[in-house]
Amino acid sequence: MDHLIAGRTADVRISGLGKTYDGGVAAMADVDLTIASGEFVAVVGASGCGKSTLLRILAGFERPTAGSVEVGGTPVTGPGPDRGVVFQDYGLFPWLSVRENVAYGPSRKKLPKGEITAVTDKFIAAVGLTRFAAKYPSQLSGGMQQRVAIARVLANDPSLLLMDEPFGALDALTRTDLQTELRRIHVETRTTVVFVTHSIEEAVYLADRVVVMTGGASHGVPGHVQAVVPVELADRDVTSPAFNEVKRQIAALVHTVPTPA
Amino acid sequence: MTTTAVPVSAAVPTAPAERRPRRKGRLRPVLLGLPVPLLFLLLWHLGREGRWELPFGIRMGFLPYPADVAGGLANYVVGTRDNAFSNLLWEDLPASAMRVFAGFALATLIAVPLGVLMGRFTTANALFDPMINLFRPIPATAWVPLVALLIGYGDQASIFLITLSAFFPIVLGTISGARQVPERLLEAARMLGTSGAGTLLRVVLPASAPAIVNGMRVGLGLSWVILVLSETTGVPTGLGSTIFLARDVVQTDQIVVGMICIAVAGFLSDRLLKLVVRLLFRDRPLIK
Numbered sequence: 001m002d003h004l005i006a007g008r009t010a011d012v013r014i015s016g017l018g019k020t021y022d023g024g025v026a027a028m029a030d031v032d033l034t035i036a037s038g039e040f041v042a043v044v045g046a047s048g049c050g051k052s053t054l055l056r057i058l059a060g061f062e063r064p065t066a067g068s069v070e071v072g073g074t075p076v077t078g079p080g081p082d083r084g085v086v087f088q089d090y091g092l093f094p095w096l097s098v099r100e101n102v103a104y105g106p107s108r109k110k111l112p113k114g115e116i117t118a119v120t121d122k123f124i125a126a127v128g129l130t131r132f133a134a135k136y137p138s139q140l141s142g143g144m145q146q147r148v149a150i151a152r153v154l155a156n157d158p159s160l161l162l163m164d165e166p167f168g169a170l171d172a173l174t175r176t177d178l179q180t181e182l183r184r185i186h187v188e189t190r191t192t193v194v195f196v197t198h199s200i201e202e203a204v205y206l207a208d209r210v211v212v213m214t215g216g217a218s219h220g221v222p223g224h225v226q227a228v229v230p231v232e233l234a235d236r237d238v239t240s241p242a243f244n245e246v247k248r249q250i251a252a253l254v255h256t257v258p259t260p261a
Numbered sequence: 262m263t264t265t266a267v268p269v270s271a272a273v274p275t276a277p278a279e280r281r282p283r284r285k286g287r288l289r290p291v292l293l294g295l296p297v298p299l300l301f302l303l304l305w306h307l308g309r310e311g312r313w314e315l316p317f318g319i320r321m322g323f324l325p326y327p328a329d330v331a332g333g334l335a336n337y338v339v340g341t342r343d344n345a346f347s348n349l350l351w352e353d354l355p356a357s358a359m360r361v362f363a364g365f366a367l368a369t370l371i372a373v374p375l376g377v378l379m380g381r382f383t384t385a386n387a388l389f390d391p392m393i394n395l396f397r398p399i400p401a402t403a404w405v406p407l408v409a410l411l412i413g414y415g416d417q418a419s420i421f422l423i424t425l426s427a428f429f430p431i432v433l434g435t436i437s438g439a440r441q442v443p444e445r446l447l448e449a450a451r452m453l454g455t456s457g458a459g460t461l462l463r464v465v466l467p468a469s470a471p472a473i474v475n476g477m478r479v480g481l482g483l484s485w486v487i488l489v490l491s492e493t494t495g496v497p498t499g500l501g502s503t504i505f506l507a508r509d510v511v512q513t514d515q516i517v518v519g520m521i522c523i524a525v526a527g528f529l530s531d532r533l534l535k536l537v538v539r540l541l542f543r544d545r546p547l548i549k
Protein backbone atom coordinates (compact mmCIF):
# COMPACT_ATOMS: atom_id res chain seq x y z
CA MET A 1 0.00 0.00 0.00
CA ASP A 2 1.27 3.39 -1.02
CA HIS A 3 2.17 5.76 1.77
CA LEU A 4 0.17 8.94 1.95
CA ILE A 5 1.90 12.24 2.34
CA ALA A 6 1.56 13.86 5.74
CA GLY A 7 -1.01 16.38 4.57
CA ARG A 8 -1.62 19.86 5.74
CA THR A 9 -3.74 20.21 8.83
CA ALA A 10 -5.58 23.07 10.53
CA ASP A 11 -7.46 23.85 13.69
CA VAL A 12 -11.08 25.01 13.66
CA ARG A 13 -12.60 27.71 15.86
CA ILE A 14 -16.36 28.03 15.90
CA SER A 15 -17.88 30.69 18.12
CA GLY A 16 -21.45 31.80 18.67
CA LEU A 17 -22.39 30.22 15.35
CA GLY A 18 -26.02 30.42 14.25
CA LYS A 19 -28.01 29.98 11.07
CA THR A 20 -31.52 31.12 10.28
CA TYR A 21 -32.49 30.23 6.73
CA ASP A 22 -34.40 32.61 4.44
CA GLY A 23 -37.99 32.04 5.43
CA GLY A 24 -37.18 32.06 9.12
CA VAL A 25 -36.16 28.47 9.90
CA ALA A 26 -33.82 28.77 12.91
CA ALA A 27 -31.72 25.69 12.09
CA MET A 28 -28.86 26.23 14.51
CA ALA A 29 -27.82 28.64 17.24
CA ASP A 30 -25.02 29.35 19.73
CA VAL A 31 -22.59 26.69 18.58
CA ASP A 32 -19.13 26.99 20.15
CA LEU A 33 -16.54 24.41 19.29
CA THR A 34 -12.77 24.28 19.03
CA ILE A 35 -11.13 21.48 17.10
CA ALA A 36 -7.39 20.88 17.32
CA SER A 37 -5.16 20.29 14.30
CA GLY A 38 -5.20 16.63 13.32
CA GLU A 39 -8.23 15.82 15.43
CA PHE A 40 -11.04 13.55 14.20
CA VAL A 41 -14.40 14.89 15.38
CA ALA A 42 -17.70 13.15 14.73
CA VAL A 43 -21.02 14.99 14.91
CA VAL A 44 -24.10 12.95 15.80
CA GLY A 45 -27.71 13.88 16.44
CA ALA A 46 -31.25 13.28 15.30
CA SER A 47 -32.35 14.27 11.82
CA GLY A 48 -32.93 18.01 11.48
CA CYS A 49 -30.73 19.09 14.38
CA GLY A 50 -28.45 21.12 12.11
CA LYS A 51 -25.51 18.77 11.47
CA SER A 52 -25.45 19.43 7.73
CA THR A 53 -25.96 23.12 8.31
CA LEU A 54 -22.86 23.22 10.53
CA LEU A 55 -20.81 21.29 8.00
CA ARG A 56 -21.97 23.40 5.06
CA ILE A 57 -21.00 26.57 6.91
CA LEU A 58 -17.53 25.10 7.53
CA ALA A 59 -17.33 24.25 3.81
CA GLY A 60 -18.34 27.80 2.91
CA PHE A 61 -21.49 26.75 1.02
CA GLU A 62 -23.70 28.59 3.51
CA ARG A 63 -23.11 31.92 5.25
CA PRO A 64 -23.81 31.95 9.00
CA THR A 65 -26.35 34.47 10.28
CA ALA A 66 -24.53 34.75 13.63
CA GLY A 67 -21.05 34.07 14.96
CA SER A 68 -17.91 33.13 13.10
CA VAL A 69 -15.79 30.26 11.85
CA GLU A 70 -12.02 30.21 11.46
CA VAL A 71 -10.07 27.40 9.84
CA GLY A 72 -6.32 27.55 10.39
CA GLY A 73 -6.73 31.11 11.69
CA THR A 74 -8.49 32.32 8.53
CA PRO A 75 -12.19 33.24 8.56
CA VAL A 76 -14.28 31.13 6.19
CA THR A 77 -15.80 33.28 3.45
CA GLY A 78 -16.60 30.69 0.79
CA PRO A 79 -15.70 27.24 -0.47
CA GLY A 80 -12.06 26.52 -1.13
CA PRO A 81 -9.61 23.70 -1.84
CA ASP A 82 -8.19 23.89 1.71
CA ARG A 83 -11.46 22.28 2.90
CA GLY A 84 -12.32 19.06 1.09
CA VAL A 85 -15.96 17.95 1.23
CA VAL A 86 -17.16 14.35 0.84
CA PHE A 87 -20.89 14.19 0.16
CA GLN A 88 -23.26 11.33 0.88
CA ASP A 89 -24.17 11.22 -2.83
CA TYR A 90 -20.48 11.42 -3.91
CA GLY A 91 -20.83 14.44 -6.24
CA LEU A 92 -18.46 12.99 -8.84
CA PHE A 93 -18.39 14.49 -12.33
CA PRO A 94 -20.16 11.83 -14.44
CA TRP A 95 -18.37 12.83 -17.67
CA LEU A 96 -14.89 12.47 -16.16
CA SER A 97 -13.12 9.15 -15.62
CA VAL A 98 -11.90 8.11 -12.16
CA ARG A 99 -8.45 9.42 -13.06
CA GLU A 100 -9.83 12.74 -14.34
CA ASN A 101 -12.04 13.18 -11.27
CA VAL A 102 -9.06 12.70 -8.95
CA ALA A 103 -6.83 14.92 -11.12
CA TYR A 104 -9.47 17.67 -11.12
CA GLY A 105 -8.24 19.53 -8.01
CA PRO A 106 -4.50 19.32 -8.76
CA SER A 107 -5.23 20.54 -12.32
CA ARG A 108 -7.02 23.61 -10.96
CA LYS A 109 -3.89 24.43 -8.96
CA LYS A 110 -1.97 24.39 -12.24
CA LEU A 111 0.65 21.98 -10.87
CA PRO A 112 3.21 20.67 -13.40
CA LYS A 113 1.80 17.80 -15.49
CA GLY A 114 4.14 15.19 -14.03
CA GLU A 115 3.19 16.16 -10.52
CA ILE A 116 -0.52 15.97 -11.28
CA THR A 117 -0.07 12.45 -12.65
CA ALA A 118 2.00 11.36 -9.66
CA VAL A 119 -0.46 12.72 -7.09
CA THR A 120 -3.43 11.29 -8.98
CA ASP A 121 -1.91 7.82 -9.28
CA LYS A 122 -0.90 7.83 -5.65
CA PHE A 123 -4.36 8.58 -4.29
CA ILE A 124 -6.13 6.26 -6.72
CA ALA A 125 -3.79 3.53 -5.45
CA ALA A 126 -4.37 4.59 -1.84
CA VAL A 127 -8.09 3.84 -2.16
CA GLY A 128 -7.39 0.62 -4.10
CA LEU A 129 -8.84 1.69 -7.47
CA THR A 130 -5.80 1.53 -9.76
CA ARG A 131 -7.47 -1.09 -11.96
CA PHE A 132 -10.53 1.15 -12.37
CA ALA A 133 -8.73 4.43 -13.17
CA ALA A 134 -10.12 4.58 -16.71
CA LYS A 135 -13.73 3.81 -15.71
CA TYR A 136 -16.50 6.37 -15.38
CA PRO A 137 -18.38 6.84 -12.08
CA SER A 138 -21.56 5.27 -13.47
CA GLN A 139 -19.59 2.05 -14.07
CA LEU A 140 -18.65 1.74 -10.37
CA SER A 141 -20.48 0.57 -7.25
CA GLY A 142 -21.49 3.09 -4.59
CA GLY A 143 -18.60 2.10 -2.35
CA MET A 144 -16.12 2.54 -5.18
CA GLN A 145 -17.59 5.90 -6.11
CA GLN A 146 -17.18 7.08 -2.54
CA ARG A 147 -13.54 5.91 -2.63
CA VAL A 148 -13.06 8.06 -5.73
CA ALA A 149 -14.64 11.03 -3.94
CA ILE A 150 -12.28 10.56 -0.98
CA ALA A 151 -9.24 10.24 -3.27
CA ARG A 152 -10.40 13.35 -5.14
CA VAL A 153 -10.36 15.56 -2.05
CA LEU A 154 -7.17 14.02 -0.62
CA ALA A 155 -5.35 14.73 -3.90
CA ASN A 156 -6.07 18.40 -3.19
CA ASP A 157 -4.08 18.16 0.06
CA PRO A 158 -6.80 19.78 2.21
CA SER A 159 -6.11 20.87 5.78
CA LEU A 160 -9.68 20.03 6.80
CA LEU A 161 -11.79 17.11 5.62
CA LEU A 162 -15.57 17.59 5.90
CA MET A 163 -17.74 14.50 5.51
CA ASP A 164 -21.56 14.55 5.63
CA GLU A 165 -22.89 11.02 6.25
CA PRO A 166 -20.42 9.77 3.62
CA PHE A 167 -21.18 6.09 4.18
CA GLY A 168 -24.91 6.50 4.83
CA ALA A 169 -25.95 5.15 1.43
CA LEU A 170 -23.65 2.10 1.48
CA ASP A 171 -24.33 -1.48 2.53
CA ALA A 172 -23.04 -2.63 5.91
CA LEU A 173 -19.98 -4.53 4.65
CA THR A 174 -18.78 -1.78 2.32
CA ARG A 175 -19.39 0.68 5.08
CA THR A 176 -17.15 -1.23 7.52
CA ASP A 177 -14.39 -1.46 4.89
CA LEU A 178 -14.48 2.25 4.25
CA GLN A 179 -14.50 3.07 7.97
CA THR A 180 -11.34 1.00 8.42
CA GLU A 181 -9.72 2.71 5.45
CA LEU A 182 -10.69 6.17 6.61
CA ARG A 183 -9.13 5.47 10.01
CA ARG A 184 -5.92 4.38 8.33
CA ILE A 185 -5.92 7.42 6.05
CA HIS A 186 -6.45 9.71 9.02
CA VAL A 187 -3.61 8.10 10.97
CA GLU A 188 -1.30 8.66 8.00
CA THR A 189 -2.33 12.14 6.92
CA ARG A 190 -3.32 13.64 10.30
CA THR A 191 -5.70 15.89 8.40
CA THR A 192 -8.36 17.38 10.66
CA VAL A 193 -11.72 15.66 10.05
CA VAL A 194 -15.28 16.70 10.83
CA PHE A 195 -17.48 13.68 10.19
CA VAL A 196 -21.29 13.90 10.35
CA THR A 197 -23.14 10.64 10.90
CA HIS A 198 -26.35 9.35 12.45
CA SER A 199 -24.61 6.12 13.46
CA ILE A 200 -23.33 6.34 17.02
CA GLU A 201 -21.22 3.23 16.51
CA GLU A 202 -19.54 4.76 13.48
CA ALA A 203 -18.84 7.94 15.46
CA VAL A 204 -17.30 6.07 18.39
CA TYR A 205 -15.27 3.84 16.09
CA LEU A 206 -13.73 6.74 14.16
CA ALA A 207 -13.57 9.84 16.32
CA ASP A 208 -11.31 11.31 18.97
CA ARG A 209 -14.32 13.29 20.19
CA VAL A 210 -18.04 12.99 19.50
CA VAL A 211 -20.14 16.15 19.33
CA VAL A 212 -23.76 15.47 20.24
CA MET A 213 -26.28 17.90 18.77
CA THR A 214 -29.93 18.16 19.80
CA GLY A 215 -32.87 20.40 19.01
CA GLY A 216 -33.78 21.55 15.55
CA ALA A 217 -36.54 23.54 13.95
CA SER A 218 -39.15 20.82 14.57
CA HIS A 219 -38.44 20.90 18.32
CA GLY A 220 -39.04 24.62 18.55
CA VAL A 221 -35.43 25.04 19.67
CA PRO A 222 -32.62 25.71 17.20
CA GLY A 223 -30.09 22.91 16.83
CA HIS A 224 -27.20 23.22 19.26
CA VAL A 225 -24.34 21.27 20.86
CA GLN A 226 -25.70 19.21 23.77
CA ALA A 227 -22.39 17.64 24.81
CA VAL A 228 -18.91 16.79 23.60
CA VAL A 229 -17.78 13.28 24.54
CA PRO A 230 -14.10 12.34 24.29
CA VAL A 231 -13.50 8.77 23.16
CA GLU A 232 -10.61 7.48 25.24
CA LEU A 233 -10.43 3.92 24.02
CA ALA A 234 -7.01 2.38 23.35
CA ASP A 235 -8.39 0.11 20.61
CA ARG A 236 -11.70 0.41 18.78
CA ASP A 237 -13.12 -3.07 19.20
CA VAL A 238 -16.82 -2.57 18.51
CA THR A 239 -17.67 -5.70 20.58
CA SER A 240 -15.79 -4.68 23.72
CA PRO A 241 -17.73 -3.63 26.86
CA ALA A 242 -15.83 -0.34 27.05
CA PHE A 243 -16.80 0.54 23.47
CA ASN A 244 -20.44 -0.19 24.20
CA GLU A 245 -20.38 1.83 27.38
CA VAL A 246 -19.35 4.91 25.35
CA LYS A 247 -22.09 4.14 22.82
CA ARG A 248 -24.69 3.96 25.60
CA GLN A 249 -23.50 7.23 27.08
CA ILE A 250 -23.80 9.01 23.72
CA ALA A 251 -27.15 7.43 22.90
CA ALA A 252 -28.54 8.80 26.17
CA LEU A 253 -27.28 12.28 25.25
CA VAL A 254 -28.73 12.13 21.73
CA HIS A 255 -32.15 11.47 23.21
CA THR A 256 -32.10 14.16 25.88
CA VAL A 257 -34.94 16.61 25.61
CA PRO A 258 -33.34 19.59 23.93
CA THR A 259 -32.82 22.72 25.97
CA PRO A 260 -31.19 25.88 24.64
CA ALA A 261 -27.49 26.03 25.49
CA MET B 262 -19.38 -7.45 -43.74
CA THR B 263 -16.32 -9.32 -45.04
CA THR B 264 -14.85 -12.38 -43.39
CA THR B 265 -11.53 -12.57 -45.26
CA ALA B 266 -9.19 -12.20 -42.30
CA VAL B 267 -9.39 -15.18 -40.02
CA PRO B 268 -8.36 -14.14 -36.53
CA VAL B 269 -6.20 -16.56 -34.56
CA SER B 270 -8.78 -17.27 -31.96
CA ALA B 271 -10.49 -20.19 -30.32
CA ALA B 272 -13.78 -18.39 -30.75
CA VAL B 273 -13.76 -18.75 -34.54
CA PRO B 274 -16.23 -21.68 -34.73
CA THR B 275 -18.82 -19.85 -32.67
CA ALA B 276 -18.53 -16.60 -34.61
CA PRO B 277 -21.06 -17.37 -37.42
CA ALA B 278 -23.65 -18.51 -34.93
CA GLU B 279 -23.25 -15.24 -33.10
CA ARG B 280 -23.37 -13.17 -36.23
CA ARG B 281 -26.51 -14.53 -37.85
CA PRO B 282 -29.12 -13.20 -35.43
CA ARG B 283 -27.41 -9.81 -35.44
CA ARG B 284 -27.51 -9.52 -39.24
CA LYS B 285 -31.14 -10.57 -39.26
CA GLY B 286 -31.85 -7.88 -36.67
CA ARG B 287 -30.24 -5.27 -38.89
CA LEU B 288 -31.88 -6.42 -42.10
CA ARG B 289 -35.42 -6.49 -40.75
CA PRO B 290 -35.94 -2.71 -40.45
CA VAL B 291 -34.41 -2.24 -43.93
CA LEU B 292 -36.79 -4.75 -45.47
CA LEU B 293 -39.78 -3.30 -43.65
CA GLY B 294 -38.76 0.21 -44.67
CA LEU B 295 -38.82 -0.51 -48.40
CA PRO B 296 -42.44 -1.31 -49.41
CA VAL B 297 -44.06 2.01 -48.52
CA PRO B 298 -41.59 4.24 -50.45
CA LEU B 299 -41.74 1.83 -53.42
CA LEU B 300 -45.54 1.99 -53.39
CA PHE B 301 -45.29 5.78 -53.23
CA LEU B 302 -43.06 5.83 -56.35
CA LEU B 303 -45.44 3.46 -58.17
CA LEU B 304 -48.52 5.58 -57.36
CA TRP B 305 -46.60 8.69 -58.40
CA HIS B 306 -45.81 7.11 -61.76
CA LEU B 307 -49.37 5.82 -62.29
CA GLY B 308 -50.88 9.11 -61.16
CA ARG B 309 -48.74 11.05 -63.61
CA GLU B 310 -49.65 8.69 -66.43
CA GLY B 311 -53.38 8.78 -65.64
CA ARG B 312 -53.35 12.55 -64.87
CA TRP B 313 -55.10 11.89 -61.56
CA GLU B 314 -56.91 14.71 -59.84
CA LEU B 315 -56.44 14.45 -56.08
CA PRO B 316 -57.91 16.34 -53.10
CA PHE B 317 -56.53 19.86 -52.48
CA GLY B 318 -56.79 20.30 -56.24
CA ILE B 319 -53.59 18.39 -56.90
CA ARG B 320 -53.32 17.82 -60.67
CA MET B 321 -50.80 15.05 -61.07
CA GLY B 322 -50.57 15.68 -64.78
CA PHE B 323 -48.28 18.61 -64.00
CA LEU B 324 -45.79 16.37 -62.18
CA PRO B 325 -42.69 14.98 -63.84
CA TYR B 326 -42.33 11.18 -63.99
CA PRO B 327 -40.13 9.69 -61.23
CA ALA B 328 -37.79 8.55 -64.01
CA ASP B 329 -37.48 12.15 -65.28
CA VAL B 330 -36.55 13.29 -61.82
CA ALA B 331 -33.89 10.59 -61.66
CA GLY B 332 -32.54 11.82 -64.99
CA GLY B 333 -32.63 15.42 -63.82
CA LEU B 334 -30.77 14.44 -60.68
CA ALA B 335 -28.06 12.74 -62.73
CA ASN B 336 -27.78 15.85 -64.90
CA TYR B 337 -27.58 18.13 -61.87
CA VAL B 338 -24.83 16.02 -60.35
CA VAL B 339 -22.73 14.82 -63.31
CA GLY B 340 -24.11 16.75 -66.30
CA THR B 341 -25.87 14.24 -68.56
CA ARG B 342 -28.22 16.61 -70.46
CA ASP B 343 -26.05 19.61 -71.30
CA ASN B 344 -28.47 22.34 -70.17
CA ALA B 345 -28.43 25.23 -67.69
CA PHE B 346 -28.63 22.82 -64.76
CA SER B 347 -25.83 20.43 -65.81
CA ASN B 348 -23.25 19.95 -63.05
CA LEU B 349 -24.81 22.88 -61.20
CA LEU B 350 -24.96 21.02 -57.87
CA TRP B 351 -21.26 21.66 -57.38
CA GLU B 352 -21.83 25.40 -57.50
CA ASP B 353 -25.13 25.41 -55.59
CA LEU B 354 -24.19 23.09 -52.75
CA PRO B 355 -21.02 24.92 -51.60
CA ALA B 356 -22.81 28.29 -51.81
CA SER B 357 -25.79 27.07 -49.77
CA ALA B 358 -23.73 25.03 -47.32
CA MET B 359 -21.52 28.06 -46.66
CA ARG B 360 -24.58 30.19 -45.82
CA VAL B 361 -26.03 27.53 -43.55
CA PHE B 362 -22.72 26.89 -41.83
CA ALA B 363 -21.94 30.59 -41.30
CA GLY B 364 -25.41 31.39 -39.98
CA PHE B 365 -25.60 28.32 -37.79
CA ALA B 366 -22.08 28.78 -36.38
CA LEU B 367 -22.75 32.43 -35.62
CA ALA B 368 -26.05 31.55 -33.91
CA THR B 369 -24.28 28.91 -31.80
CA LEU B 370 -21.47 31.26 -30.82
CA ILE B 371 -23.96 33.83 -29.56
CA ALA B 372 -26.65 31.51 -28.16
CA VAL B 373 -24.54 29.11 -26.07
CA PRO B 374 -22.68 31.68 -23.91
CA LEU B 375 -25.85 33.78 -23.57
CA GLY B 376 -27.92 30.71 -22.67
CA VAL B 377 -25.39 29.62 -20.03
CA LEU B 378 -25.48 33.08 -18.43
CA MET B 379 -29.28 33.28 -18.58
CA GLY B 380 -29.66 29.80 -17.16
CA ARG B 381 -27.35 30.46 -14.23
CA PHE B 382 -27.86 34.12 -13.33
CA THR B 383 -31.25 35.63 -12.59
CA THR B 384 -29.92 39.07 -13.51
CA ALA B 385 -28.84 37.94 -16.98
CA ASN B 386 -32.18 36.18 -17.38
CA ALA B 387 -34.13 39.27 -16.33
CA LEU B 388 -32.13 41.41 -18.78
CA PHE B 389 -32.52 39.27 -21.89
CA ASP B 390 -35.67 37.23 -21.39
CA PRO B 391 -38.14 39.98 -22.42
CA MET B 392 -36.15 40.68 -25.58
CA ILE B 393 -36.09 37.00 -26.53
CA ASN B 394 -39.82 36.61 -25.93
CA LEU B 395 -40.47 39.71 -27.99
CA PHE B 396 -38.53 38.54 -31.04
CA ARG B 397 -39.07 34.81 -30.92
CA PRO B 398 -42.69 34.78 -32.22
CA ILE B 399 -41.72 36.74 -35.36
CA PRO B 400 -41.48 34.16 -38.16
CA ALA B 401 -38.42 34.41 -40.40
CA THR B 402 -40.78 34.88 -43.35
CA ALA B 403 -42.00 38.11 -41.78
CA TRP B 404 -38.43 39.38 -41.58
CA VAL B 405 -37.78 38.96 -45.30
CA PRO B 406 -39.22 42.25 -46.61
CA LEU B 407 -37.45 44.31 -43.94
CA VAL B 408 -34.17 42.46 -44.47
CA ALA B 409 -34.51 43.03 -48.22
CA LEU B 410 -34.70 46.77 -47.61
CA LEU B 411 -32.02 46.93 -44.93
CA ILE B 412 -29.47 44.50 -46.34
CA GLY B 413 -30.66 43.67 -49.85
CA TYR B 414 -30.41 40.16 -51.26
CA GLY B 415 -27.29 38.03 -51.09
CA ASP B 416 -25.06 36.13 -48.73
CA GLN B 417 -25.29 38.64 -45.91
CA ALA B 418 -29.09 38.73 -45.87
CA SER B 419 -29.22 34.95 -46.08
CA ILE B 420 -26.73 34.45 -43.23
CA PHE B 421 -28.52 37.05 -41.13
CA LEU B 422 -31.88 35.29 -41.50
CA ILE B 423 -30.35 31.89 -40.72
CA THR B 424 -28.53 33.22 -37.64
CA LEU B 425 -31.70 34.83 -36.41
CA SER B 426 -33.76 31.66 -36.81
CA ALA B 427 -31.22 29.15 -35.47
CA PHE B 428 -30.49 31.35 -32.46
CA PHE B 429 -33.78 30.72 -30.63
CA PRO B 430 -33.82 26.92 -30.35
CA ILE B 431 -30.14 26.92 -29.35
CA VAL B 432 -30.50 29.58 -26.68
CA LEU B 433 -33.64 27.96 -25.24
CA GLY B 434 -31.98 24.52 -25.15
CA THR B 435 -28.91 25.95 -23.44
CA ILE B 436 -30.99 27.85 -20.86
CA SER B 437 -32.95 24.75 -19.87
CA GLY B 438 -29.76 22.66 -19.73
CA ALA B 439 -27.93 25.22 -17.61
CA ARG B 440 -30.86 25.46 -15.20
CA GLN B 441 -30.89 21.72 -14.58
CA VAL B 442 -27.24 21.34 -13.58
CA PRO B 443 -27.21 19.45 -10.24
CA GLU B 444 -26.32 21.87 -7.44
CA ARG B 445 -24.09 19.17 -5.95
CA LEU B 446 -21.72 19.25 -8.94
CA LEU B 447 -21.34 23.01 -8.64
CA GLU B 448 -20.54 22.63 -4.93
CA ALA B 449 -18.02 19.88 -5.73
CA ALA B 450 -16.30 22.10 -8.29
CA ARG B 451 -16.19 25.07 -5.91
CA MET B 452 -14.71 23.09 -3.00
CA LEU B 453 -12.08 21.65 -5.34
CA GLY B 454 -10.86 25.14 -6.16
CA THR B 455 -12.81 26.14 -9.28
CA SER B 456 -13.52 29.85 -9.69
CA GLY B 457 -17.07 31.07 -10.31
CA ALA B 458 -16.38 31.58 -14.03
CA GLY B 459 -14.54 28.26 -14.12
CA THR B 460 -17.64 26.36 -12.98
CA LEU B 461 -19.52 27.68 -16.04
CA LEU B 462 -16.89 26.18 -18.33
CA ARG B 463 -16.09 23.00 -16.43
CA VAL B 464 -19.46 22.03 -14.95
CA VAL B 465 -22.36 23.96 -16.48
CA LEU B 466 -21.22 23.48 -20.08
CA PRO B 467 -20.56 19.71 -19.94
CA ALA B 468 -23.63 19.10 -17.76
CA SER B 469 -25.85 20.98 -20.26
CA ALA B 470 -24.22 19.42 -23.33
CA PRO B 471 -27.16 17.11 -24.20
CA ALA B 472 -29.66 19.98 -24.03
CA ILE B 473 -27.35 22.25 -26.03
CA VAL B 474 -26.87 19.61 -28.72
CA ASN B 475 -30.65 19.08 -28.94
CA GLY B 476 -31.12 22.81 -29.45
CA MET B 477 -28.36 22.85 -32.07
CA ARG B 478 -29.97 20.03 -34.04
CA VAL B 479 -33.29 21.85 -34.13
CA GLY B 480 -31.44 25.04 -35.08
CA LEU B 481 -29.54 23.33 -37.89
CA GLY B 482 -32.73 21.84 -39.33
CA LEU B 483 -34.33 25.26 -39.25
CA SER B 484 -31.27 26.75 -40.94
CA TRP B 485 -31.99 24.77 -44.12
CA VAL B 486 -35.63 25.88 -44.08
CA ILE B 487 -34.59 29.49 -43.82
CA LEU B 488 -31.88 28.99 -46.44
CA VAL B 489 -34.50 28.21 -49.09
CA LEU B 490 -36.59 31.16 -47.98
CA SER B 491 -33.58 33.48 -48.15
CA GLU B 492 -32.66 32.26 -51.64
CA THR B 493 -36.11 32.91 -53.13
CA THR B 494 -35.18 36.11 -54.89
CA GLY B 495 -32.15 37.58 -56.48
CA VAL B 496 -29.51 35.18 -55.18
CA PRO B 497 -27.83 33.67 -58.26
CA THR B 498 -26.46 30.40 -56.83
CA GLY B 499 -27.70 28.00 -54.20
CA LEU B 500 -29.93 24.94 -53.86
CA GLY B 501 -32.91 27.17 -53.11
CA SER B 502 -32.28 29.64 -55.93
CA THR B 503 -32.07 26.79 -58.45
CA ILE B 504 -35.53 25.59 -57.39
CA PHE B 505 -36.95 29.01 -58.16
CA LEU B 506 -34.98 29.28 -61.37
CA ALA B 507 -36.46 25.91 -62.41
CA ARG B 508 -39.94 27.21 -61.60
CA ASP B 509 -39.36 30.29 -63.79
CA VAL B 510 -38.40 28.07 -66.74
CA VAL B 511 -41.18 25.58 -65.85
CA GLN B 512 -38.87 22.61 -65.43
CA THR B 513 -40.74 20.58 -62.83
CA ASP B 514 -38.27 17.68 -62.72
CA GLN B 515 -35.56 20.16 -61.73
CA ILE B 516 -37.80 21.59 -58.99
CA VAL B 517 -38.14 18.13 -57.48
CA VAL B 518 -34.40 17.52 -57.91
CA GLY B 519 -33.73 20.67 -55.86
CA MET B 520 -36.16 19.53 -53.17
CA ILE B 521 -34.41 16.18 -52.94
CA CYS B 522 -30.96 17.77 -52.75
CA ILE B 523 -31.98 20.08 -49.92
CA ALA B 524 -33.46 17.15 -48.00
CA VAL B 525 -30.26 15.15 -48.45
CA ALA B 526 -28.08 18.12 -47.50
CA GLY B 527 -30.15 18.72 -44.36
CA PHE B 528 -29.98 15.06 -43.42
CA LEU B 529 -26.23 14.85 -44.00
CA SER B 530 -25.53 18.02 -42.02
CA ASP B 531 -27.47 16.59 -39.07
CA ARG B 532 -25.39 13.42 -39.29
CA LEU B 533 -22.24 15.52 -39.49
CA LEU B 534 -23.24 17.43 -36.36
CA LYS B 535 -23.89 14.17 -34.53
CA LEU B 536 -20.49 12.88 -35.67
CA VAL B 537 -18.71 16.01 -34.44
CA VAL B 538 -20.50 15.68 -31.08
CA ARG B 539 -19.48 12.03 -30.87
CA LEU B 540 -15.84 12.85 -31.63
CA LEU B 541 -15.94 15.60 -29.04
CA PHE B 542 -17.35 13.50 -26.19
CA ARG B 543 -16.19 10.01 -27.28
CA ASP B 544 -18.16 7.64 -25.04
CA ARG B 545 -18.26 9.91 -22.01
CA PRO B 546 -21.45 9.42 -20.00
CA LEU B 547 -23.38 12.67 -19.95
CA ILE B 548 -26.21 13.75 -17.70
CA LYS B 549 -29.54 12.80 -19.25
Ligand SMILES: Nc1ncnc2c1ncn2[C@@H]1O[C@H](COP(=O)(O)OP(=O)(O)O)[C@@H](O)[C@H]1O
Pocket residue numbers: 021022023025026027045046047048049050051052053054216217218223
Ligand atom coordinates in the same frame (compact mmCIF):
# COMPACT_ATOMS: atom_id res chain seq x y z
N1 LIG C 1 -31.58 25.44 2.46
C1 LIG C 1 -32.45 25.39 3.49
N2 LIG C 1 -33.48 26.26 3.54
C2 LIG C 1 -34.36 26.24 4.57
N3 LIG C 1 -34.28 25.39 5.60
C3 LIG C 1 -33.27 24.50 5.62
C4 LIG C 1 -32.31 24.45 4.57
N4 LIG C 1 -31.42 23.47 4.84
C5 LIG C 1 -31.82 22.92 6.01
N5 LIG C 1 -32.92 23.54 6.49
C6 LIG C 1 -33.61 23.24 7.75
O1 LIG C 1 -32.70 23.41 8.79
C7 LIG C 1 -32.86 22.38 9.77
C8 LIG C 1 -31.55 21.64 9.97
O2 LIG C 1 -31.26 20.93 8.77
P1 LIG C 1 -29.92 20.09 8.57
O3 LIG C 1 -28.76 20.94 8.92
O4 LIG C 1 -29.95 19.53 7.20
O5 LIG C 1 -30.10 18.93 9.64
P2 LIG C 1 -29.41 17.49 9.74
O6 LIG C 1 -28.29 17.43 8.77
O7 LIG C 1 -28.94 17.39 11.15
O8 LIG C 1 -30.47 16.49 9.46
C9 LIG C 1 -33.99 21.49 9.29
O9 LIG C 1 -35.18 21.91 9.94
C10 LIG C 1 -34.05 21.78 7.82
O10 LIG C 1 -35.36 21.62 7.34
Ligand SMILES: [Mg+2]
Pocket residue numbers: 051052053
Ligand atom coordinates in the same frame (compact mmCIF):
# COMPACT_ATOMS: atom_id res chain seq x y z
MG1 LIG D 1 -27.92 16.15 7.09
